[in-house]
Amino acid sequence: MVFLQQIVNGLVIGAMYSVIGVGFTLIFGIMRILNFAYGEFYMLASYGAFVAYSALGLPLWLVLILMILALFGIGAATERSLIKPVRERSMDWSVPVIMVTLGLQIVLQNLVLLLAGGTYQGISAYLIGSLDLGWILISYERLLILGVSLGLLAATWFLIQKTKFGLAMLAVSQNKEGAILSGINLQRIYTLSFGLSAALVAVPGVMLMPLLYVYPTVGQVPIMKAFAVTLLGGMGNIQGAIIGGFVLGISETLASAYISSLMKDGVAFAFMILILIFYPAGIGPYLQQLRQKVIRP
Amino acid sequence: MTRRDFTLLVGFACLILVIPLVVRNEYFLHLFILAAMFANLAGYWNLLDGYLGLINFGYAAYVGIGAYTSALLAMHFSLPIPLCMVIGGLLAGIVGVLLIIPCLRMVTFSTAIVTLAFGEIARIGATAWTGLTKGEMGLWGIPPLFPSQNKLLYYYGCLGLLVLGALMLKCLLHSRLGLAVLSTREDETAANTSGIETNRIKLLISGISCFAAGVVGAFYAHYILTITPGLFSIGYTIQIMTMSMFGGKGTLSGPILGAFALIFLGEGFRFMQDYRMLVYGFLIIGTVMVFPTGLAGAIARVKQAMGIKRK
Amino acid sequence: MIPPVFRVSGLNAYYGDLQVLWGIDLEVYPSEILAIIGANGAGKTTLLRSIFGLHLQRSGSIQFHGEELAESPPHSLIHRGLAHVPDERGIFPDLTVERNLLIGAFSLKGSGTTETALNWIYQMFPILNERRNFLARSLSGGEQQMLALGKGMITKPKLLFLDEPSSGLSPLMVFRLMDFIQRIYQEGTTVVLVEQNVHQALRTARRACVLENGRIVLHGSSSELMRDERVKKAYLGK
Numbered sequence: 087m088v089f090l091q092q093i094v095n096g097l098v099i100g101a102m103y104s105v106i107g108v109g110f111t112l113i114f115g116i117m118r119i120l121n122f123a124y125g126e127f128y129m130l131a132s133y134g135a136f137v138a139y140s141a142l143g144l145p146l147w148l149v150l151i152l153m154i155l156a157l158f159g160i161g162a163a164t165e166r167s168l169i170k171p172v173r174e175r176s177m178d179w180s181v182p183v184i185m186v187t188l189g190l191q192i193v194l195q196n197l198v199l200l201l202a203g204g205t206y207q208g209i210s211a212y213l214i215g216s217l218d219l220g221w222i223l224i225s226y227e228r229l230l231i232l233g234v235s236l237g238l239l240a241a242t243w244f245l246i247q248k249t250k251f252g253l254a255m256l257a258v259s260q261n262k263e264g265a266i267l268s269g270i271n272l273q274r275i276y277t278l279s280f281g282l283s284a285a286l287v288a289v290p291g292v293m294l295m296p297l298l299y300v301y302p303t304v305g306q307v308p309i310m311k312a313f314a315v316t317l318l319g320g321m322g323n324i325q326g327a328i329i330g331g332f333v334l335g336i337s338e339t340l341a342s343a344y345i346s347s348l349m350k351d352g353v354a355f356a357f358m359i360l361i362l363i364f365y366p367a368g369i370g371p372y373l374q375q376l377r378q379k380v381i382r383p
Numbered sequence: 384m385t386r387r388d389f390t391l392l393v394g395f396a397c398l399i400l401v402i403p404l405v406v407r408n409e410y411f412l413h414l415f416i417l418a419a420m421f422a423n424l425a426g427y428w429n430l431l432d433g434y435l436g437l438i439n440f441g442y443a444a445y446v447g448i449g450a451y452t453s454a455l456l457a458m459h460f461s462l463p464i465p466l467c468m469v470i471g472g473l474l475a476g477i478v479g480v481l482l483i484i485p486c487l488r489m490v491t492f493s494t495a496i497v498t499l500a501f502g503e504i505a506r507i508g509a510t511a512w513t514g515l516t517k518g519e520m521g522l523w524g525i526p527p528l529f530p531s532q533n534k535l536l537y538y539y540g541c542l543g544l545l546v547l548g549a550l551m552l553k554c555l556l557h558s559r560l561g562l563a564v565l566s567t568r569e570d571e572t573a574a575n576t577s578g579i580e581t582n583r584i585k586l587l588i589s590g591i592s593c594f595a596a597g598v599v600g601a602f603y604a605h606y607i608l609t610i611t612p613g614l615f616s617i618g619y620t621i622q623i624m625t626m627s628m629f630g631g632k633g634t635l636s637g638p639i640l641g642a643f644a645l646i647f648l649g650e651g652f653r654f655m656q657d658y659r660m661l662v663y664g665f666l667i668i669g670t671v672m673v674f675p676t677g678l679a680g681a682i683a684r685v686k687q688a689m690g691i692k693r694k
Numbered sequence: 695m696i697p698p699v700f701r702v703s704g705l706n707a708y709y710g711d712l713q714v715l716w717g718i719d720l721e722v723y724p725s726e727i728l729a730i731i732g733a734n735g736a737g738k739t740t741l742l743r744s745i746f747g748l749h750l751q752r753s754g755s756i757q758f759h760g761e762e763l764a765e766s767p768p769h770s771l772i773h774r775g776l777a778h779v780p781d782e783r784g785i786f787p788d789l790t791v792e793r794n795l796l797i798g799a800f801s802l803k804g805s806g807t808t809e810t811a812l813n814w815i816y817q818m819f820p821i822l823n824e825r826r827n828f829l830a831r832s833l834s835g836g837e838q839q840m841l842a843l844g845k846g847m848i849t850k851p852k853l854l855f856l857d858e859p860s861s862g863l864s865p866l867m868v869f870r871l872m873d874f875i876q877r878i879y880q881e882g883t884t885v886v887l888v889e890q891n892v893h894q895a896l897r898t899a900r901r902a903c904v905l906e907n908g909r910i911v912l913h914g915s916s917s918e919l920m921r922d923e924r925v926k927k928a929y930l931g932k
Binding site: 114118120168171172175180181182184185186188189190191192193195196197200310313314316317321351352355356358359362363366367 | 438485488489490491492493495496497499500501503504507508511621628657658660661663664665666667668669671672675
């Protein structure tokens with residue numbers, strides 16, 4: 087059944103979109119900024135994965151770990167060196183910091199363009215072969231992507247809900263001053279969250295490499311998805327981002343199959359703007375309200 | 384305005400007016416025209432961002448809408464070109480306002496994302512709608528604004544637009560409307576309680592800003608005579624934004640200075656053609672971290688220092 | 695003479711170019727309740743925010759047990775035993791009551807200690823126990839104030855600053871609030887109570903200062919101040 091197949095494919099890509107969205111919305115929730123360099127973190131992870139996997143022949147699990155650690159470091163370093171000085175300059179630092187990330191995005195993209203050239207590189211797949219379930223066919227590659235995404239989302243959920251660090255992040259995102267007065271080190275939370283955000287987007291950077299290839303401007307794709315998912319799910323809303331990712335993935339796949347693959351990206355955006363007209367704060371908060379009503383009618 | 388300020392302004396104006404007459408280099412004139420156009424765009428972007436505080440990341444799309452609308456009207460309906468330009472601007476302005484309407488209810492920075500998304504949609508649309516826009520191949524054969532290929536006319540025409548625009552902005556900012564705009568930026572809730580309808584202000588300023596972008600886009604179309612969907616791309620928005628920031632956000636002269644500075648510096652370092660975007664990136668970072676008041680701010684500080692020395 | 699446990703000397707605070715606090719000198723002695731009273735806009739909240747480093751444009755000395763605090767980062771104050779319940783309550787609206795308290799206990803080491811502290815607060819405020827899994831935003835005004843207090847006290851701070859805890863509360867709740875403050879004091883915490891409700895503040899506290907236009911204009915025992923003509927006219931409406 088073609089429709090079911092499309093849904094399954096949509097779920098797989100949607101899971102990655104969820105991861106991309108969570109990393110982006112996390113930083114918005116905690117620091118109230120848009121990280122324009124987010125796509126470039128993905129790009130760096132892709133290049134790193136290509137070098138590590140293709141050129142150095144390292145196994146995938148090792149590549150993943152290395153890229154996660156590397157991007158965590160890059161993210162944390164970015165926060166301390168570029169963002170911190172701007173934050174400490176005035177109370178109203180959201181817009182200047184966004185501008186700095188934009189500048190960083192341009193610098194990273196063009197540096198890589200100059201150093202590595204603009205050719206598309208990539209590999210065909212990490213895993214070959216597919217699983218035939220009768221009604222649907224799902225490649226092992228897709229299963230891997232789905233598995234890794236769900237695992238990562240579960241790990242992130244655990245981090246936020248069950249650890250002290252996660253509690254601190256939640257606190258900062260809801261009441262900065264209340265968090266400070268409780269003894270939470272704001273600077274440390276900012277640096278670690280920024281690193282975490284970069285580490286999160288490193289995973290799609292590695293896993294989607296066969297699908298999106300590796301080239302200097304590949305970062306445009308994840309940042310646009312991040313924008314869309316974040317808006318859909320509600321700015322700063324992590325559950326919303328998870329749901330939004332799946333919604334986007336499925337609607338994109340369906341649009342691509344039944345309307346036109348050229349307009350795929352355009353359709354996703356148009357869909358997003360339509361939803362926002364009725365739910366200006368995204369679907370996340372609305373879903374939370376529904377949940378509240380169910381728990382305490 | 385002090386005596387000294389006035390003399391400086393007159394001097395600068397003379398320079399801008401006279402140099403093209405003296406230096407008859409076609410390419411040089413072309414740069415001046417580009418600079419004047421970008422100065423317009425940066426100025427109107429600044430109205431939206433520096434003065435009102437509303438960031439529109441899809442600004443280039445309005446330039447594109449104005450350009451294509453005017454070009455197509457002139458080509459298919461043979462309407463007088465100034466009329467086409469105005470209609471192009473109006474369409475851009477209307478689209479701009481329509482897009483902001485749903486954004487009014489949204490959380491901060493959602494507007495930034497939505498406008499960026501719209502810019503992308505517009506670009507994809509312009510590329511894909513080949514029947515109308517001829518897509519990637521570009522729309523050529525656009526009738527020129529000034530029949531003769533005399534670049535001087537274009538230059539003074541653009542300067543005229545710039546002066547007109549600057550005067551209008553100055554009047555606007557010194558009026559009650561201007562005060563309302565600044566209040567909205569400073570503290571929206573307070574402004575609302577004081578009876579300022581911040582939503583209407585946002586719509587009005589967006590309309591003005593996007594209309595102006597459309598007119599400049601139309602001017603460009605009837606100057607360069609061939610346009611492509613690349614006009615809608617975010618790269619131009621970033622250029623405009625950088626010029627505004629580098630020149631001095633929130634001032635009148637800043638964007639103009641920034642535009643002229645970046646266009647001519649860009650050409651001065653011709654060998655840096657490949658590195659141009661890289662330089663823009665560093666410029667943005669540098670301006671925010673080290674140089675937040677931009678060129679205009681630096682000049683103001685120099686003037687202050689000189690004034691103190693006098694005493 | 696027992697030395698003060700907390701002392702502010704020559705504290706100035708600014709909003710840009712505008713000076714809002716002028717040379718504040720304040721002393722807090724161990725085991726007392728000190729009230730800081732004053733009209734709206736007198737600078738009471740700015741004073742507390744300046745002490746805790748939430749308002750950064752300040753100069754002057756802030757000493758706790760002889761140690762200078764002005765150079766320390768704001769998040770370190772609670773580790774030293776100073777807690778602050780701000781006037782917007784400082785609670786986390788989309789987290790449960792229990793989570794709010796857990797964050798209040800963030801600076802405590804060890805899950806055992808945290809568990810004990812949590813139970814202690816639930817004992818003091820049974821309503822919080824009932825509502826432990828409710829989101830903070832769904833609590834009533836009085837309950838939120840209790841949550842704010844519980845969160846402020848959970849670490850058994852040596853010095854607790856309360857910024858207008860009675861605001862938005864019904865007279866009955868205010869009464870109960872002052873009762874709680876007495877109990878906190880009896881448990882060994884020194885309390886600095888910033889209040890607009892002068893009558894209640896002077897009844898609860900033993901000593902008080904009056905803040906007017908960013909300056910301390912009067913200080914002494916509560917009974918003295920209650921009899922003072924200026925205080926009576928300006929704040930007690932007599």
